[in-house]
Amino acid sequence: MRRSLFRKNLVTALLLAPATLWLVVFLVLPFVAIAVFSVGERAPEGGYQAALTFAQYANLPARATAFWNTMVLAPAGALACLLVAYPVAYYLALRAPQRWRLILLALIVIPFWTSLLMRTYAWMYILGGRGIPALLAYVGIEDLRLINTPGAVLLGIVYGYLPLMILPIYVSLERLDRRLLEASADLGATPLSTFLGVTLRLSLPGVMTGFSLVMILLLGEYLIPTLLGGGKVFFIGNALVDLFLQSRNWPFGSAIAITLVLVSVVVLIVANRISTRLSGARRVDLI
Amino acid sequence: MTAVPDIEFRAVTKRYGAITAVSDIDLAIPPSAFVALLGPSGCGKTTCLRMIGGFEQPSEGQVLIRGRDMAGTPPYRRPVNMVFQQYALFPHLDVEENISYGLRQARPRLSSREIALRAGEALSMVQLAGYGRRKIHELSGGQQQRVALARALVNKPAVLLLDEPLAALDKKLRTDMQIELQNLQREIGITFVLVTHDQEEALSMSDFVCVMNGGRVVQLGQPSEIYDEPADLFVADFVGKTNLLNGKVAGLSGDLVDVALADGTVISARKRVPLSRGEAVSVSLRPESLSLSAPGSGAFKGIVRNRIFLGSTAEYAIEVQGIGSLLAKADHVIGQGNLFKPGEPVAIGFAAGAPLAFPHANNNGTNQREDQHAEILS
Numbered sequence: 208m209r210r211s212l213f214r215k216n217l218v219t220a221l222l223l224a225p226a227t228l229w230l231v232v233f234l235v236l237p238f239v240a241i242a243v244f245s246v247g248e249r250a251p252e253g254g255y256q257a258a259l260t261f262a263q264y265a266n267l268p269a270r271a272t273a274f275w276n277t278m279v280l281a282p283a284g285a286l287a288c289l290l291v292a293y294p295v296a297y298y299l300a301l302r303a304p305q306r307w308r309l310i311l312l313a314l315i316v317i318p319f320w321t322s323l324l325m326r327t328y329a330w331m332y333i334l335g336g337r338g339i340p341a342l343l344a345y346v347g348i349e350d351l352r353l354i355n356t357p358g359a360v361l362l363g364i365v366y367g368y369l370p371l372m373i374l375p376i377y378v379s380l381e382r383l384d385r386r387l388l389e390a391s392a393d394l395g396a397t398p399l400s401t402f403l404g405v406t407l408r409l410s411l412p413g414v415m416t417g418f419s420l421v422m423i424l425l426l427g428e429y430l431i432p433t434l435l436g437g438g439k440v441f442f443i444g445n446a447l448v449d450l451f452l453q454s455r456n457w458p459f460g461s462a463i464a465i466t467l468v469l470v471s472v473v474v475l476i477v478a479n480r481i482s483t484r485l486s487g488a489r490r491v492d493l494i
Numbered sequence: 495m496t497a498v499p500d501i502e503f504r505a506v507t508k509r510y511g512a513i514t515a516v517s518d519i520d521l522a523i524p525p526s527a528f529v530a531l532l533g534p535s536g537c538g539k540t541t542c543l544r545m546i547g548g549f550e551q552p553s554e555g556q557v558l559i560r561g562r563d564m565a566g567t568p569p570y571r572r573p574v575n576m577v578f579q580q581y582a583l584f585p586h587l588d589v590e591e592n593i594s595y596g597l598r599q600a601r602p603r604l605s606s607r608e609i610a611l612r613a614g615e616a617l618s619m620v621q622l623a624g625y626g627r628r629k630i631h632e633l634s635g636g637q638q639q640r641v642a643l644a645r646a647l648v649n650k651p652a653v654l655l656l657d658e659p660l661a662a663l664d665k666k667l668r669t670d671m672q673i674e675l676q677n678l679q680r681e682i683g684i685t686f687v688l689v690t691h692d693q694e695e696a697l698s699m700s701d702f703v704c705v706m707n708g709g710r711v712v713q714l715g716q717p718s719e720i721y722d723e724p725a726d727l728f729v730a731d732f733v734g735k736t737n738l739l740n741g742k743v744a745g746l747s748g749d750l751v752d753v754a755l756a757d758g759t760v761i762s763a764r765k766r767v768p769l770s771r772g773e774a775v776s777v778s779l780r781p782e783s784l785s786l787s788a789p790g791s792g793a794f795k796g797i798v799r800n801r802i803f804l805g806s807t808a809e810y811a812i813e814v815q816g817i818g819s820l821l822a823k824a825d826h827v828i829g830q831g832n833l834f835k836p837g838e839p840v841a842i843g844f845a846a847g848a849p850l851a852f853p854h855a856n857n858n859g860t861n862q863r864e865d866q867h868a869e870i871l872s
Contacts, residue, residue, distance in 0.1 A: 386582040389549055392569040393576045394596035394649065404595075408586050485586075 244461035253455025263462035273446040281425035284364035292372035300380035355437030363431040372417040379413025415482035498561040506555035517709040530696035533706035575646035576655040590626035596649040616648035727852040730778040757816025763849035774854035781823035783848035792841030
């Protein structure tokens with residue numbers, strides 16, 4: 208009896224070992240290192256020098272703009288994604304003819320086959336001087352600047368992250384029991400109140416999954432603000448690259464990174480709470 | 495019954511592409527009755543129910559609820575409520591919120607006090623008082639069934655539609671719910687329309703049974719009528735158990751025909767439709783109309799193959815030479831050890847008037863087509 212229990216535990220341990228090892232080496236250890244760096248000092252020639260000080264954290268306001276941009280544009284970007292993605296997911300799951308569904312889903316995922324870098328470069332040209340503004344100049348609208356504005360960054364974000372928002376919402380709508388919609392109509396609910404009271408409520412786990420997924424990725428976004436924001440709209444990600452690679456102020460960069468991680472965790476917990484409460488589901492599925 | 499029927503079908507046909515699910519049905523369901531739509535899967539009974547509920551629109555004809563044509567009226571404006579198969583309760587709402595869902599949709603709005611009051615009444619009506627705050631997934635199947643009933647009835651519908659409501663329950667619970675549904679219907683006094691493929695359920699619960707096959711109504715009548723005087727071979731075979739003996743018409747006299755069976759025996763049977771001499775017929779003989787006795791008398795001689803003892807009755811499968819296997823049912827009286835044993839020879843008799851003769855041809859044909867229908871529709 209005891210022996211078989213031991214064997215069972217051993218098998219469990221063996222099964223978990225690779226993943227555990229991977230996470231310890233590539234997640235836990237670097238995280239500990241960053242945490243240690245964040246209470247250190249910048250060595251005179253750059254890098255890290257051991258110390259125990261919270262000066263780096265006290266210095267966070269120096270990067271307030273990056274934090275501000277991230278904290279505004281990440282949720283705004285996720286929200287914009289959501290507003291575009293929900294109708295698409297709704298159409299795919301509830302309205303699209305069955306035989307078209309897979310093809311349409313594939314069309315949504317196909318852009319992922321090209322690197323985000325290339326696709327964002329393409330947007331640089333579309334929004335840049337020789338793109339849309341040049342076309343608009345033909346019809347008399349002069350001096351319209353699109354590139355290097357928060358709007359361009361937002362557009363890039365919606366474009367780049369849309370599939371990540373569509374898929375979880377699609378899955379939750381696709382799982383929705385259609386008879387619930389009939390039951391709601393049977394009980395006198397108009398199509399609008401059925402949508403608000405049943406469809407939307409029951410797809411919230413998908414909405415929250417998509418929202419937190421996009422939001423968290425956006426908190427660390429670096430590429431889109433660089434290319435479409437032109438250094439004028441920079442995110443925390445840009446600040447980190449700057450601090451680690453240019454000014455080599457590792458402790459300050461680490462303090463910013465740790466703060467970012469904490470913010471992300473808070474976002475996840477809050478999103479999870481909200482969707483659990485509203486949908487009555489006991490867990491939130493990641494896709 | 496001069497009153498306006500609660501539900502009326504006028505020449506209703508429903509097609510899905512090339513498939514005709516319901517074909518030219520005329521039907522009037524009298525007020526305050528418990529009516530069962532009974533038939534094999536794919537016979538169109540669920541489609542009929544869904545046309546009453548407004549989830550399907552007839553391709554031709556009219557569906558009327560209390561005399562009003564329902565064409566173009568969406569489900570949320572119809573004075574009927576449905577108990578769905580597997581209940582379709584809202585998983586994100588608790589029991590009380592589920593029940594008051596319909597009340598919250600009412601315009602002009604009802605006061606929250608009235609909503610709470612009526613939801614509370616509905617809960618006690620289905621014996622779930624005190625369960626209001628429970629989550630749906632915390633309830634047993636029987637309790638979910640009651641919530642679904644309360645959720646529909648709380649809106650005081652003109653007609654309650656029930657789509658195979660008992661199919662998901664175990665046998666014991668099903669019997670209890672059958673009685674409860676019957677009592678509820680009498681108490682509230684509104685029309686219940688029940689869809690079921692279970693003939694026992696239809697016979698035991700309803701005032702009227704509407705037997706459907708191949709998208710048509712085959713027979714509408716009280717349960718005893720349906721059982722004793724089936725309109726055709728399909729009803730005789732589908733409702734209750736029966737023995738079908740093939741033969742040919744050997745003679746005609748008024749309502750009776752003489753049928754020569756495969757083994758040469760000639761029996762006298764009643765007919766429901768005109769038959770002609772020499773026509774191939776099937777004779778239906780209910781198992782309980784057969785009587786068994788020691789060999790020597792009776793119409794047939796056979797050998798008991800199997801005995802299924804059911805407590806109050808016993809069923810026998812009896813092998814009759816030239817005819818095949820016959821099912822007989824005999825009452826069991828305690829202390830009277832008159833059970834026949836497998837292998838024992840017996841004589842089989844039947845009461846005069848018990849055999850019913852039907853034209854032979856249309857049965858198998860329809861049945862096969864039905865099975866195809868069922869496959870396509872499911």
